[in-house]
Amino acid sequence: MERRLLDAALDRALDLAERGPLTGGNPRVGCVILDAAGRPLAEGWHRGAGTPHAEAAALAAVPAEHRHRLAGAVAVVTLEPCRHTGRTPPCAAALHAAGVAEVVHAVADPHPAAAGGASWLADHGVTTVDAARAGLDPALVTRAHELLHGWTTAVRRRRPWLLGKTATSLDGRVAAADGTSRWITGPDARAHAHAVRAQVDAIVVGTGTVRADDPALTARTPDGRPAPHQPLRVVVGHREVPDAARVRRGPGEWLHLRTHDLVAVLAELDRRGLRRVLLEGGPTLLSAALRAGLVDELHAYVAPVLLGAGPGAVGDLGITTIADAARWRTRRTDRLGADLLLVATTPSLHPTTQGAA
Amino acid sequence: MERRLLDAALDRALDLAERGPLTGGNPRVGCVILDAAGRPLAEGWHRGAGTPHAEAAALAAVPAEHRHRLAGAVAVVTLEPCRHTGRTPPCAAALHAAGVAEVVHAVADPHPAAAGGASWLADHGVTTVDAARAGLDPALVTRAHELLHGWTTAVRRRRPWLLGKTATSLDGRVAAADGTSRWITGPDARAHAHAVRAQVDAIVVGTGTVRADDPALTARTPDGRPAPHQPLRVVVGHREVPDAARVRRGPGEWLHLRTHDLVAVLAELDRRGLRRVLLEGGPTLLSAALRAGLVDELHAYVAPVLLGAGPGAVGDLGITTIADAARWRTRRTDRLGADLLLVATTPSLHPTTQGAA
Numbered sequence: 001m002e003r004r005l006l007d008a009a010l011d012r013a014l015d016l017a018e019r020g021p022l023t024g025g026n027p028r029v030g031c032v033i034l035d036a037a038g039r040p041l042a043e044g045w046h047r048g049a050g051t052p053h054a055e056a057a058a059l060a061a062v063p064a065e066h067r068h069r070l071a072g073a074v075a076v077v078t079l080e081p082c083r084h085t086g087r088t089p090p091c092a093a094a095l096h097a098a099g100v101a102e103v104v105h106a107v108a109d110p111h112p113a114a115a116g117g118a119s120w121l122a123d124h125g126v127t128t129v130d131a132a133r134a135g136l137d138p139a140l141v142t143r144a145h146e147l148l149h150g151w152t153t154a155v156r157r158r159r160p161w162l163l164g165k166t167a168t169s170l171d172g173r174v175a176a177a178d179g180t181s182r183w184i185t186g187p188d189a190r191a192h193a194h195a196v197r198a199q200v201d202a203i204v205v206g207t208g209t210v211r212a213d214d215p216a217l218t219a220r221t222p223d224g225r226p227a228p229h230q231p232l233r234v235v236v237g238h239r240e241v242p243d244a245a246r247v248r249r250g251p252g253e254w255l256h257l258r259t260h261d262l263v264a265v266l267a268e269l270d271r272r273g274l275r276r277v278l279l280e281g282g283p284t285l286l287s288a289a290l291r292a293g294l295v296d297e298l299h300a301y302v303a304p305v306l307l308g309a310g311p312g313a314v315g316d317l318g319i320t321t322i323a324d325a326a327r328w329r330t331r332r333t334d335r336l337g338a339d340l341l342l343v344a345t346t347p348s349l350h351p352t353t354q355g356a357a
Numbered sequence: 358m359e360r361r362l363l364d365a366a367l368d369r370a371l372d373l374a375e376r377g378p379l380t381g382g383n384p385r386v387g388c389v390i391l392d393a394a395g396r397p398l399a400e401g402w403h404r405g406a407g408t409p410h411a412e413a414a415a416l417a418a419v420p421a422e423h424r425h426r427l428a429g430a431v432a433v434v435t436l437e438p439c440r441h442t443g444r445t446p447p448c449a450a451a452l453h454a455a456g457v458a459e460v461v462h463a464v465a466d467p468h469p470a471a472a473g474g475a476s477w478l479a480d481h482g483v484t485t486v487d488a489a490r491a492g493l494d495p496a497l498v499t500r501a502h503e504l505l506h507g508w509t510t511a512v513r514r515r516r517p518w519l520l521g522k523t524a525t526s527l528d529g530r531v532a533a534a535d536g537t538s539r540w541i542t543g544p545d546a547r548a549h550a551h552a553v554r555a556q557v558d559a560i561v562v563g564t565g566t567v568r569a570d571d572p573a574l575t576a577r578t579p580d581g582r583p584a585p586h587q588p589l590r591v592v593v594g595h596r597e598v599p600d601a602a603r604v605r606r607g608p609g610e611w612l613h614l615r616t617h618d619l620v621a622v623l624a625e626l627d628r629r630g631l632r633r634v635l636l637e638g639g640p641t642l643l644s645a646a647l648r649a650g651l652v653d654e655l656h657a658y659v660a661p662v663l664l665g666a667g668p669g670a671v672g673d674l675g676i677t678t679i680a681d682a683a684r685w686r687t688r689r690t691d692r693l694g695a696d697l698l699l700v701a702t703t704p705s706l707h708p709t710t711q712g713a714a
Contacts, residue, residue, distance in 0.1 A: 169682070170657045170699070171670045172529020180679035290663060300527045302659060304685035304701040306647060308674030313528045317665030322537035325526070328661035330695040338687040342527070342697055344661040 001074055005038040006104055007137045009076035014106075014143055016045035017054070017078045022199040023229055025273035027151040029054035029079045033062065033100070036072035049273075055081050055091035059098050071099040078144045080109040081117035092117040095126065102127040104134065106144035110156045151275055153296065159266040160277040163200065164286050164295040165193070166313040169303055173310040174283065188337030189301045191222045196299065198227035201274035204265060205247075205281045207237030207256075216246040217254075217280065226251045232274065236265050236285075262289055287315040293346070298328055300342045358431055362395040363461055364494045366433035371463075371500055373402035374411070374435045379556040380586055382630035384508040386411040386436045390419065393429035393458070406630075412438050412448035416455050428456040435501045437466040438474035449474040452483065459484040461491065463501035467513045508632055510653065516623040517634040520557065521643050521652040522550070523670040526660055530667040531640065542660045545694030548579045553656065555584035558631035561622060562604075562638045564594030564613075573603040574611075574637065583608045589631065593622050593642075619646055644672040652703060655685055659697045 009032040016030030030045040031054035044057025052060065055077060062070060075081075081091035081103060095103055103121055108130070118128040132141045145152075150161035167185045168174055175181035183190065197203060197219035205217065219227035230252025235241050238258050247254050257265050262285075269277055279289055289295050300313075319325050328344035335341075366389040373387030387402040388411035401414025409417065412434060419427060432438075438448035438460060452460055460478055465487070475485040489498045502509075507518035524542045525531055532538035540547065554560060554576035562574065576584035587609025592598050595615050604611050614622050619642075626634055636646055646652050657670075676682050685701035692698075 166527065168527075168529065170523065170525075170529065170655075170659075170685075172525065172527065176679040176682065177677045182679065184679065184682075287665065290665075298527075298661075298663075300659075300661075302527075302657075302697075302699065304655075304657075304687045304699060305682045306655075306671055306674060306685075307676050307679075307682055308644065308647075308669075308671045309676065312665075314663055314665045317663060319664055319666065320534045322533040322539065322541065322664075325533065325541075325662045325664055327695065328527075328663075330661045330692070330697075333690065333692045333697050335687070335690045338684065338701075340659075340687075340690050340697060340699055342659065342661060344695075 001034065001038055001102070003134075003136060005034060006074070006076060006131075006134075007140060009034055009040070009074075010078070010104070010106060010131060010136060010140045010144070012043065013054075013076050013078050014140065014147065016043055017147055020046050021048045021229070022276060023201045023231070024049040025201065025275050027079055027148050029077060031055045031058040031075060031077045033058050033070070034074045034076065035069040036074075036101070038074075041066060041069050041073060050087050053082065053091050054078070056089075056094055059094055072101045073099065074102040074104065075100050076104045078105070079107050079148060080105040081121070082109060082111070083117040083120045090117070092120045096121060096124050100126060102129060104129040104131055104136070106131040106136075106141050107148050107152065110152045150296070154270070154275040159270050160201065160274050161296050162266065162289065162294050163196070163276065163278045163297045163299060164289060165278065165280060165299045165301070166286070167193070167301040167303070168313045169305040169307045171306050171308065172313050173307040174313050175310045176307055177309040179311075184305060185301045185303045185339045186337045189303070189339040189341065192336050192341060193301070194220050194222075194227070196278060197231055198229050200231045200276045200278040202232040202234050202269055202277045204234045204236060204277060204279050204285070206285045207235055207239040207241060208284065209280075209282045210235050210241055210245050210247055211239065214246050215280075216249070218252055231278070234265065234269070236260065236262070236281075262292060262294055266294065283311060283313060283315050286313070287317060290314060290317055296346050298344045298346075300344070301336070302340045302342065304338050358391065358395055358459070360491075360493060362391060363431070363433060363488075363491075364497060366391055366397070366431075367435070367461070367463060367488060367493060367497045367501070369400065370411075370433050370435050371497065371504065373400055374504055377403050378405045378586070379633060380558045380588070381406040382558065382632050384436055384505050386434060388412045388415040388432060388434045390415050390427070390457070391431045391433065392426040393431075395431075398423060398426055398430060407444050410439065410448050411435070413446075413451055416451055429458045430456065431459040431461065432457050433461045435462070436464050436505060437462040438478070439466060439468070440474040440477045447474070449477045453478060453481045457483060459486060461486040461488055461493070463488040463493075463498050464505050464509065467509045507653070511627070511632040516627045517558065517631050518653050519623065519646065519651050520553070520633065520635045520654045520656060521646060522635065522637060522656045522658070523643070524550070524658040524660070525670045526662040526664045528663050528665065529670050530664040531670050532667045533664055534666040536668075541662060542658045542696045543694040546658045546660070546696040546698065549693050549698060550658070551577050551579075551584070553635060554588055555586050557588045557633045557635040559589040559591050559626055559634045561591045561593060561634060561636050561642070563642045564592055564596040564598060565641065566637075566639045567592050567598055567602055567604055568596065571603050572637075573606070575609055588635070591622065591626070593617065593619070593638075619649060619651055623651065640668060640670060640672050643670070644674060647671060647674055650703070654703070655701045657699045657701070658693070659699065661695050
């Protein structure tokens, strides 16, 4: 089929994929089905765990009077179709059974249980096309990899994608000399931070933060109401969580993991199928995660304030000379009211190439 | 005259004003002359000290065969015309002599020697119009005030507009634990900092910085060549400037002021007609200027690097609790390669209202 038509379908499939949730363990996937003549026939996207995959949603969206056009059709998907039966039947088989003749995917499935959909399809006579190898628009392929980056990385490494967060003055302080910190950043930055909470599967804090600040750690909308999705709130450390701690109350679940070993914490969260985890633990926990190389993405909120004294955003990282300092990859910078947000990913990951087929 | 025509003329005059230099002691001004029927007749802008003012440039740009159209014409200027004779004759008299019937200005002239052009014109039968009072587009009036803000503030307070600068890691450090700092920020941020040097009248550093880092403090273009405009390089402090110091060499002039009193330094620079001064002195000098409330504008370059240890961007500012911290006004945020630039003005100034007529 003409590359122009496939590019347009992939572009649309990416738009669809972006409608999916960032949370819930499953990837965000979009699918567009073109008939043999290249005309759009149906589209679908994955709405979250327990709902149909993008391919199944697209197949289900084909009107009865057009089902004959599935013969010889081309399915363009952002992620390689799965071949395993989870809560939903395998998509590779469904596409084959529907008469689809060709499947184009942008990102190969890194999931040990699900991968191999493309080769299963090829074994069953369906033409399978890797978008990059077939010369589709590289910008679209990159966009697909970036969209799925957190998820593919989590699956490949068998641990969640870890977001770290700082909220500092321009001189890097998280509080004034007397420890006061409400509020360094302004309302727009705080609303953004709440929106991020609603986009992760779990939030991790230390017992020290719970005992000192007693945060609720819930995700709230700008008008103060609970967000529809609440992350699992995970308190790590050996000390007790006080009976009256706000983290014990709803909305949302909470969990106490009696360990300081962040690798073990992440392994446990992975076991629970959690893919995106936000570290909100204060300088000590963040520094430990940074030293261990566990932070994949950093959200740095910076307020136009100079303090001159007060605790810093991170403690000792074992860096003594400038050449040792890792340069993060700036992914995005946003103005949030008077504040700034810099989103960066760790230098040790190469988002657009790792995870590529 | 119709407001729509005056708004369009002021918009154009502002575009013209922006072509002028930020340095050199004089304000950036643009002028558009409309004939009595509201048709654009000529335009001009000020190109810097010693060259014609915007009004004179516009009058000179009227072709001989159209000079009769100056009778009853309207001059729209971003700044109130001057009435004093400096290196050029007063604009108010020139406009009157040319036959202009009405003068519209966006910003009143705060200059003690030059102000009063509007009242002089009114005394001589020329209709004078303050743009804000006449109901011209408030966004244009604000733009005019912001364009001239540094200059009007410098003139009103009889001291230069002072820019402070920090270049830090995300955790607010200007160097690693061992003092190394080349380079925290990347090439785009450094090129920007050089462009700013070319847009100030003077750069101020302490003798300590000169002795420790031996900076040249020249403004260079991205290809490493000297910029056409070089700021005056001012070294402050009692210690000697070593004979071999790079700051002693060209291009550009340098000056040693044997004082630690920044107020005295700024007074001396004002006496020399300097309006925009950049403080590049390191944490000690910057902290002193901040404590004294002398920094009008802050340029904070932030690199996506975490250091965990090392000297901070500013020393003690006398702030002990968060409520004491002044919140700067974020004016602009720019992405510079992987780095960020936040431009903010001091909370003690209200740029769009102070200096308004």
